[in-house]
Amino acid sequence: MMVAKKKVGMIVSILLVGGALGYLALGNFGENVVYFFTPSEVKAFSTDYYKKKVRVGGMVVEGSMETYPDRLGLTFQLTDGEATIPVTFEGIPPDLFKEGQGAVVEGYWTGEHRFESNLIMAKHSEDYMPIELKRAGVELPRKDFMKSLVE
Amino acid sequence: MIIEIGHFSVVIALVLAVFGIVSSSLALRTRDADWVRAGRMALTLIFILLSVGMAALIYSFLARDFSVHYVATNSNSQLPLFYTIAAVWGGHEGSLLLWVFILSTFSTIAVWLHWRTQPAIMPYLIGMECLVILGFLLLILFLSSPFDRLIPAPPDGKDLNPLLQDPAMVMHPPMLYMGYVGFSIPFSFAMAALLSGRLGEEWIKVTQRWTIFAWVCLTTGILLGGYWAYYELGWGGYWGWDPVENASFMPWLVGTAFLHSVMVQEKRKMFKVWNLFLIIVTFSLSLIGTFLVRSGVLTSVHTFATDPERGLYILIFVTTIIGIAFGALMLRANKLKSQIEMDSMVSRESVFLFNNLFFLVATATVFLGTLYPLMIETWQGAKVTVGPPYYNTVFMPIALGLLFLMGVGPYIPWRKASQASLKKNFLIPVVVGVVSTVVLFVLGIRSLFALTGAFVVGFSGAAIFIDVGKISSLYARRESINLLKGFFSAFTANQRRYSGLVTHVGVLVLVVGIIASTVYQTEKVVSMRVGDEFVMDDYRVKLERIHDVRGKNWSAQEGVFEVYEGDTLLTKLRPQKRVYDASQTPTTESAIYAKNMGHIFLTMPDVSADGVAVARGVINPLILWVWGGGGIMGLGVLLNIFRPRKRDE
Numbered sequence: 001m002m003v004a005k006k007k008v009g010m011i012v013s014i015l016l017v018g019g020a021l022g023y024l025a026l027g028n029f030g031e032n033v034v035y036f037f038t039p040s041e042v043k044a045f046s047t048d049y050y051k052k053k054v055r056v057g058g059m060v061v062e063g064s065m066e067t068y069p070d071r072l073g074l075t076f077q078l079t080d081g082e083a084t085i086p087v088t089f090e091g092i093p094p095d096l097f098k099e100g101q102g103a104v105v106e107g108y109w110t111g112e113h114r115f116e117s118n119l120i121m122a123k124h125s126e127d128y129m130p131i132e133l134k135r136a137g138v139e140l141p142r143k144d145f146m147k148s149l150v151e
Numbered sequence: 152m153i154i155e156i157g158h159f160s161v162v163i164a165l166v167l168a169v170f171g172i173v174s175s176s177l178a179l180r181t182r183d184a185d186w187v188r189a190g191r192m193a194l195t196l197i198f199i200l201l202s203v204g205m206a207a208l209i210y211s212f213l214a215r216d217f218s219v220h221y222v223a224t225n226s227n228s229q230l231p232l233f234y235t236i237a238a239v240w241g242g243h244e245g246s247l248l249l250w251v252f253i254l255s256t257f258s259t260i261a262v263w264l265h266w267r268t269q270p271a272i273m274p275y276l277i278g279m280e281c282l283v284i285l286g287f288l289l290l291i292l293f294l295s296s297p298f299d300r301l302i303p304a305p306p307d308g309k310d311l312n313p314l315l316q317d318p319a320m321v322m323h324p325p326m327l328y329m330g331y332v333g334f335s336i337p338f339s340f341a342m343a344a345l346l347s348g349r350l351g352e353e354w355i356k357v358t359q360r361w362t363i364f365a366w367v368c369l370t371t372g373i374l375l376g377g378y379w380a381y382y383e384l385g386w387g388g389y390w391g392w393d394p395v396e397n398a399s400f401m402p403w404l405v406g407t408a409f410l411h412s413v414m415v416q417e418k419r420k421m422f423k424v425w426n427l428f429l430i431i432v433t434f435s436l437s438l439i440g441t442f443l444v445r446s447g448v449l450t451s452v453h454t455f456a457t458d459p460e461r462g463l464y465i466l467i468f469v470t471t472i473i474g475i476a477f478g479a480l481m482l483r484a485n486k487l488k489s490q491i492e493m494d495s496m497v498s499r500e501s502v503f504l505f506n507n508l509f510f511l512v513a514t515a516t517v518f519l520g521t522l523y524p525l526m527i528e529t530w531q532g533a534k535v536t537v538g539p540p541y542y543n544t545v546f547m548p549i550a551l552g553l554l555f556l557m558g559v560g561p562y563i564p565w566r567k568a569s570q571a572s573l574k575k576n577f578l579i580p581v582v583v584g585v586v587s588t589v590v591l592f593v594l595g596i597r598s599l600f601a602l603t604g605a606f607v608v609g610f611s612g613a614a615i616f617i618d619v620g621k622i623s624s625l626y627a628r629r630e631s632i633n634l635l636k637g638f639f640s641a642f643t644a645n646q647r648r649y650s651g652l653v654t655h656v657g658v659l660v661l662v663v664g665i666i667a668s669t670v671y672q673t674e675k676v677v678s679m680r681v682g683d684e685f686v687m688d689d690y691r692v693k694l695e696r697i698h699d700v701r702g703k704n705w706s707a708q709e710g711v712f713e714v715y716e717g718d719t720l721l722t723k724l725r726p727q728k729r730v731y732d733a734s735q736t737p738t739t740e741s742a743i744y745a746k747n748m749g750h751i752f753l754t755m756p757d758v759s760a761d762g763v764a765v766a767r768g769v770i771n772p773l774i775l776w777v778w779g780g781g782g783i784m785g786l787g788v789l790l791n792i793f794r795p796r797k798r799d800e
Contacts, residue, residue, distance in 0.1 A: 010496055017505060021512040025519065025545050032541030033523070055536065069793030072676055072765065090675060092756045092765055095737040 011149070033105065042084040042109050050111050056085070057104040065099050078105065087115045097122035154219050154383040157207025158298035162257075164200040165288040167193045171281030175274040187270075187546040191262050192278035197284060201252045208248065210240050218304035218757055221245060221297040227310035227733040229704035237321040238311040243444075244297035246324055250441065251287040253325070253332045254280070261336045261361070269357060275343030283335060286468040292428075294461045310733035313705070321380035327372030331437035333365025334406060338434035338476075340429050345479040350423065350487055355413045360792050362410050369403050374781040386750040387674065387752050387769035389777065392539045394458045398440035401514050406433045408510035421793075423487045424480070425507070431476040436514075438469045441502045443521070451627055495567035504559040526624050547600055551607050554662060557655055558611025561648070562618065565617045579617060584610030604666045608659050615652050646794035654787030661780025662708060667773035668749075676767045687768045690751060691715040695723070697764060705731045707740070710755040710764055714744060721746065726755040748775040 036055045061084060064077035075088040076099070087105055097103055097120055107117030169195040178186035206674050208221070212235050217223040225245070226238045240246040258280035266273065291297070314320075337358035344354040376396065377389035390396060409429040415422045442465040518538040525534050528696030562576045588602050596602065619638065626639025626644070644651045677685045684693035695711045707729040714721045724742035731738070744751045749772040757765040 007492075008493070010493060010501070013496060014504070014508065018508055018512070021509070021549065024548060025512060026358045028541055029519070029523075029537075032538045032544075034536050034538055035538070050616045055534075067759075072678060091766060095739055095756070 017051045021081045038080040039085045039127045060099050062100045089117045093120050154211045157204040160200040160203040166199050168281045168285035175278035186363045187273050194225040194417050196253040201255045201338040205252050217308050223308045227308040234316045236595045241311045241315050244295045250328050252556045272343040276339045279339040313736045313738050314732040319375045324597040325374040330369025334434045336361040341430045345483050392542045394521050395444050398443040402436040404510050404514040435473045499563050499565045506556050513549050554607040569632045578702040580610045580613040583613035598670045601670050609628045650790035652789050654784045657783030660776050664773050664776030668771040671772045673770045687750045705729045707759050724753045726753050748773050749775045
């Protein structure tokens with residue numbers, strides 16, 4: 001009798017603590033998942049997506065980068081070949097961020113059709129191309145190019 | 152020619168790995184000791200052959216033989232000698248070879264070391280190790296060989312990734328791999344215990360030092376990685392919940408649970424299935440960690456171009472090992488039922504139980520966050536990431552809970568704690584904890600993390616301090632010596648216990664460093680010209696000049712910043728904006744000044760053509776406690792490994 005009671009108490013307390021921790025782990029999950037989109041998809045956003053943190057990957061358009069005269073940050077155009085979106089960025093871009101290179105930006109699509117970003121991740125696009133394609137000199141299909149940015 | 156010798160040696164090693172598996176199976180079937188000896192010979196030869204393979208690769212790097220594809224892609228004629236050696240494991244082909252080389256080293260040592268005392272285990276140990284070695288050698292030889300030629304040879308190499316040209320990066324991969332691979336020894340002993348049906352405590356006692364050795368290597372590897380990220384990536388933080396950091400953190404979490412949990416089995420013969428489960432999971436996560444990093448399935452600074460074939464192979468290999476291990480565990484589980492029930496919820500057993508629960512939830516959290524993007528991509532085709540805030544939110548309470556248990560565990564009796572003993576052991580620590588919280592509150596600190604942290608650190612720290620004080624004075628009185636001598640006398644007489652507590656103290660120091668440097672970090676980013684200055688906390692930073700400097704394989708613009716406290720010049724910091732010659736890759740090199748156990752951290756991410764520099768200053772209070780705490784943890788482990796052997800060991 002005593003043993004059974006003790007066992008129940010033990011199982012209950014493990015479940016309680018485990019449950020609380022599990023809730024902690026799962027309850028915080030949803031809001032911290034950030035989705036990745038292409039500029040085309042961003043342009044087609046419904047109002048539900050405004051003010052929602054997302055990541056967008058694309059190529060920084062040559063000649064589109066401008067810095068502010070009075071404060072840190074810059075504006076540039078990000079393209080996936082089909083659609084182009086204007087991006088404003090506050091802060092210091094990473095070392096590898098350059099015009100004509102791939103970049104992933106994190107931030108919010110505003111109602112005014114401008115992407116406000118506070119994080120840029122840049123990569124050498126050429127390093128992320130499959131070797132066979134690079135050798136053959138074949139232009140990457142858009143989809144594969146987008147994929148190469150995230151992987 | 153040299154590289155072909157290496158290649159050929161590794162091919163023979165592969166054949167011998169197959170032989171090792173066959174001979175140990177035959178040894179089990181025929182009970183013929185000659186087959187075991189043959190297996191030992193095979194394993195030893197594998198070690199020698201893989202050493203030749205490693206040596207050949209290192210030689211090719213030093214000889215700058217760019218007709219070797221791997222050398223050409225990972226080094227350059229201008230690369231300094233030190234980094235040329237590190238470049239051997241700078242790419243994934245070479246790092247896999249390093250992995251299997253360390254594995255063969257450890258398994259050969261284990262076989263010779265335990266040969267006389269553990270004869271019954273040997274066939275299993277040799278067979279299991281040869282199986283893992285075989286898996287890696289197949290991968291190396293068929294899917295990612297560092298021995299391939301590149302004909303015609305390019306005039307010069309592509310260069311090692313500039314971010315990896317750093318002293319911490321030289322040691323980071325080997326330490327990490329020694330940790331991963333070190334767990335293979337207790338894993339193999341556990342498998343031997345399962346397969347042979349010798350399910351007592353022996354496998355745990357024999358491998359205790361291996362476990363803790365693996366643990367300290369993994370810990371050091373992780374800390375080195377954090378230290379590198381801290382000053383080399385130039386963002387002033389040391390942990391970003393990057394998938395690859397997570398990959399190394401998961402085996403660490405379960406491994407830590409394991410090395411605590413085995414104590415319950417040693418002392419109370421409980422948790423038998425659980426311990427086998429934990430070591431299987433630890434080693435599996437080590438393999439999965441390698442898989443995640445090396446297959447390129449996750450987005451990270453560490454991963455390389457995706458190769459689906461290689462990813463698929465590693466997945467099959469890892470699944471095989473995990474399948475065998477869990478299959479064996481399931482077959483034997485009924486035999487492992489412990490006869491001993493837990494006596495009370497208020498006992499050391501239950502503290503260990505909750506310790507394990509916390510560590511496993513932590514692991515599950517990291518696992519979920521790291522693999523969820525993969526799952527979503529496979530099933531829904533959408534691309535997602537899980538941000539650092541998720542991990543931070545979940546880990547804060549888990550870490551604080553574990554720290555609290557750390558103060559309770561060593562001072563609560565086995566079986567059942569009476570109320571009197573609880574009061575005697577924990578009254579003062581609770582008071583100290585409350586007082587530390589109140590003091591911080593009065594000083595104006597309002598962060599919940601810092602205040603709760605103060606309670607658990609005060610509580611656990613006081614518990615350890617009282618224990619050490621009591622036992623030292625006991626020994627001092629008993630042997631009529633002074634307190635300090637009493638301390639050493641007590642320490643050496645109970646070295647296993649007190650070395651563990653040294654590690655715990657290290658953890659406390661580390662946690663104080665983490666809390667202070669995350670909650671009270673200040674950051675400032677400014678654009679400035681020569682002569683301009685900016686203020687950060689109590690310091691004034693003035694840009695004195697910008698000039699060009701030249702390194703062996705890079706050139707840089709260097710900013711000279713004067714750091715003043717009041718009117719006194721503290722130091723001149725010289726952050727650089729470098730461009731590496733071969734790859735034309737820019738990097739941002741930080742400059743650091745240590746003061747009051749904290750850091751003034753400065754980078755200069757950009758200098759425009761008309762002389763405007765962007766400077767970024769970060770003040771990280773108590774950051775030295777993070778690295779210092781890591782050092783104390785390591786010291787504790789060394790004291791544990793090199794403790795005098797007791798009669799029952």
